[in-house]
Amino acid sequence: MGVMKLAGYSIAEFSRIVFNKQNKCNSDRRLEGKVVVITGANAGIGKETAYQLALRGAKVFMSCRSIEKGEEAVSDVKLQAESADISLLRLDLASMKSVRQFAQTVAQQTHRIDILVNNAGVMACPEWKTTDGFEMQFGTNHLGHFLLTMHLLPLLKKSPNARIITVSSSGHLMGKMNFDNINLNNGAYSPFKAYAQSKLANILFTRELAKRLGTKSNVRTYSLHPGPVYTELQRHSGLGSMGHKMAKKFFLTPEMGAQTTLYCALEDSLDKETGCYYANCHRVDNMISSATDDKSAERLWDLMDSDRRLDGQVVIITGANTGIGKVTAQELASRGAKIIIACRSVDKGQLAVDEIKGVTPEAEVSVMKLDLSSLKSVRQFASDVRERETVVDMLINNAGVMMTPEWKTEDGFEMQFGTNHLGHFLLTLHLLPLLKRSANARVITVSSSGHLVGKINFDNINLLNGVYAPTKAYAQSKLANVLFSRELARRLGGADSNVKTYCLHPGPVNTELQRHVYNAEGSTSSAGKAIMKCVGLTPEMGAQTTLYCALEPSLDTESGAYYANCRKINKMISTATDDKVAERLWEYSCVLVDLEAEYRI
Incomplete structure (x- = not known):
């Protein structure tokens, strides 16, 4: 079902691109006095989003891993909008420590946040691990943004009308939450499988966050598919030189790819909506069942909700x-x-x-x-x-x-x-x-x-x-x-x-606890260790x-x-x-x- 839906969706999407039927955000909403935080804003749709929102008068915190690349992006934006109020802060979403430090720095520089755009991400990378030992795509695309959002939520709640926007992907249509092996260890990993899981997690997180905040909350949540955008995100995709040429020709530009993000950030009618998913500047109501599974959303939240502080304990x-x-x-x-x-x-x-x-x-x-x-x-x-x-x-x-x-x-x-x-x-x-x-x-x-x-x-x-x-x-x-x-x-x-x-x-769990197991009751050391290595969880999990x-x-x-x-x-x-x-x-x-x-x- 997910394969067929993704195929159908992709055909329709490329048809819109070929025949120039992509929608644009037409809102003229101004953002003077508003504070915006955007992750991964040094390139692609993140940089375009930062430019467009700064152009409307917002104070924008651009965050990225590389300060050097971030400074280049800030310079590019200010060349187009000289009066842009932009601050650059370092954030590595693959490091929980970096996320916490970033949130602390933001809290020192502003008393509230009006819009948080969870834009950064990695796609189809090799089987890498985050600093904290999580599978890289899940750890960066979901966990990093989950922790960041929860740390910034107190500042968002101080806004009279805050929005949390999370950039997902149509890749979620192929996603499955592998709760028993969330890091896809022991041969389960494949680049797209991991990417699809992380993008489904983005949607479930947005949905569950909206539920926990309540319909009367001043903080609204939105997730979205930006479309097939040609950006640095494809650097690990294995397209090859010909594939990159084709993608550059037929994929959306960052400017067009940012339109649904801008729609979720600016559209007045969305003040009455929360927890929904958007594509091509409109709400998508016919969602695949895995993306509307509230039990999975709650289970994912419970698995990851670990932001409780223990200072002094x-x-x-x-x-x-x-x-x-x-x-x-x-x-x-x-x-x-x-x-x-x-x-x-x-x-x-x-x-x-x-x-x-x-x-x-x-x-x-x-x-x-x-x-x-x-x-x-x-x-x-x-x-x-x-x-x-x-x-x-x-x-x-x-x-x-x-x-x-x-x-x-x-x-x-x-x-x-x-x-x-x-x-x-x-x-x-x-x-x-x-x-x-x-x-x-x-x-x-x-x-x-x-x-x-x-x-x-x-x-x-x-x-x-x-x-x-x-x-x-x-x-x-x-x-x-x-x-x-x-x-x-x-x-x-x-x-x-x-x-x-x-x-x-x-x-x-594969730990030292098994040191006496492999020779007990007839099992052999090599066989026992091999089996445990295949089925055992990491200490982190x-x-x-x-x-x-x-x-x-x-x-x-x-x-x-x-x-x-x-x-x-x-x-x-x-x-x-x-x-x-x-x-x-x-x-x-x-x-x-x-x-x-x-x-x-």
Whole structure:
């Protein structure tokens, strides 16, 4: 359906071009006193848009990656409009840090924004990654603009009539949101597939933003297809010399390609519309179903809505020297949180601290020794934290071991149960007094879908006398994580408590956690690693559900639930919702760790 619609659309579009039937924006609206921000304004339709809006009296912030190219564009515009009020600012949409810095700079230079034009983009590039590890086209075209828009929204809301315009493409007709593999890893990548996904994301973002702002909002949103425009965007398209000659002859000029953007920026009748899609200077009502799927739009938003700041908050993350723990620490540190990395090796922890500060120099990150397989170490760590901090706002029980040989903890417990459950159980209860001092604390425990085959073996919790199997022990420990999170929420008072609990499955993540997997129970190292490399998520994607549980505002009213793929799982296996077993495990754990009376709840 998408292929046929795109083919039909393209034929009609080129017919309009050949027979000179392209519409133009005829608005004579003036923009004196208005402030406009345009991304990718150093070339193509972005530069033409900047010129046209500056010509109408707007103060225009032109943004682009290269200041040198941007200065050339500013000079070109001022040659045509000497009185143009234009400022040039650097913005790299492939870097979250750059986006945040740009938004901060804009806020220092203006008290409001009237029009934001999300124009910049990349098209059909090789399989590149952004600074933050996302697929380049999705990361730049959607994520960068998503973050930018949310950071600038407070300034847009100060305008009596603001507009957010996002340049998409008819390529969205072939798009699909690959929520389970958003970065198109493991051989799934193709340049056009990635481009189409990013352009569909533009439309869904515009639609969902309009819904969240409401029809009575003073901020309106629009997405659009500019037409087949011959610009620098095609530099990675592989057209070849003949293809570029044909494109130059038959594609629209930047001047004509900017007309629908100008229509969305200037047309008076659009004051009554929001969330819609436009092409050839008119609204397109007959949209493909994937572009009007509100559930996908909401899911995309939830996956990406991570703009919550944590300035002044104290976050403890176990096992944060590597894998999803390190990614989580990096992301939360970039939001202003004070991060304590808790891990066995202080040297490895310090390497993680150095890496995080290399990306975010202002990050407040430190490392403290914690060995979860030692109850003495857990108690010492908690004592050290109490000496340093008066409050803890977030505890992320992330560390773990998986499918180890039949090892014992320092205290004689089976290694996986002792580390994954008992260590975190004791740690959480020792830190609970500090968590209770927070206005809104969260305890997040990383479990696994492995809990689905788990059973709590109360009569033989250490799986002795030949009962031990690596998978069996791992599944028991992960089920214990789920039951612990559930019982902790119940004892604290559920959603009414200022301390909320969350448990999650991060997905199949390719990290050091699998270091014992490949030789366990008959699997071979080379085969196991090859399979995991093909199907495993990157740590960046594996951390997304942890970040969702840490940052999502709607979770302030939830506690004790289980999450996967950035959403709550309501249909749980019966063993994971057995409150009698959860209570029994709690009481048994208190005995096993010899929990002090002062920490019992």
